[in-house]
Amino acid sequence: MALVTIIVGSATDRPVIDPVLDVLRKFRVPFELRVASAHRDPGRVAEIVHEAEENGTRVFIAAAGMAAHLAGVVAAQTVRPVIGLPVGSGPLKGQDSLLSTVMMPTGVPVATVAIDGGKNAAFLALEILALLPDGARIEKDLMDERERARALLVESEKKWLEELESASTMQT
Numbered sequence: 352m353a354l355v356t357i358i359v360g361s362a363t364d365r366p367v368i369d370p371v372l373d374v375l376r377k378f379r380v381p382f383e384l385r386v387a388s389a390h391r392d393p394g395r396v397a398e399i400v401h402e403a404e405e406n407g408t409r410v411f412i413a414a415a416g417m418a419a420h421l422a423g424v425v426a427a428q429t430v431r432p433v434i435g436l437p438v439g440s441g442p443l444k445g446q447d448s449l450l451s452t453v454m455m456p457t458g459v460p461v462a463t464v465a466i467d468g469g470k471n472a473a474f475l476a477l478e479i480l481a482l483l484p485d486g487a488r489i490e491k492d493l494m495d496e497r498e499r500a501r502a503l504l505v506e507s508e509k510k511w512l513e514e515l516e517s518a519s520t521m522q523t
């Protein structure tokens with residue numbers, strides 16, 4: 352059972368999708384990856400969404416670049432949460448995909464992350480899954496991850512201040 356289904360507009364978006372998969376793997380969450388275009392094959396996108404729902408998907412991540420209508424088309428087919436991941440492909444470098452993904456009409460939301468924000472798309476999916484009745488393990492793992500990030504920040508500050516200190520000692 353794939354709890355998360357990731358639908359991607361083109362295989363050329365792969366560099367933006369790999370970090371999504373890395374995070375979901377790290378948190379041991381089963382996912383399914385599909386490549387389908389809202390413009391080149393909208394019927395197939397609808398089929399994929401319905402199949403995914405039947406197979407137990409709780410959250411969708413939809414990623415596309417340029418005139419990125421994929422997340423909106425996915426959201427039109429389901430009331431399960433859809434996370435939009437604008438891809439920074441094309442001459443406008445994702446400004447176009449960001450706006451086409453985020454500006455949804457009332458009643459059909461897409462929770463949009465930053466341009467090329469693959470890791471945050473995965474983290475947001477995990478936070479949604481953590482709310483499920485059996486989501487306690489994911490919630491705990493997310494809290495541990497936050498703690499690791501906090502400790503790394505403190506450590507980086509310490510290292511930087513030590514370097515400054517030793518540089519000023521060498522000057523005197």
Ligand code: AIR
Nearest residue numbers: 360361363388390415416418419440
């Ligand atoms: N795209 C594909 N179908 C609809 C859209 N918006 C996007 C892809 C990719 C870009 O167009 O998500 O970011 C270029 O796709 P391709 O396949 O031409 O390289």
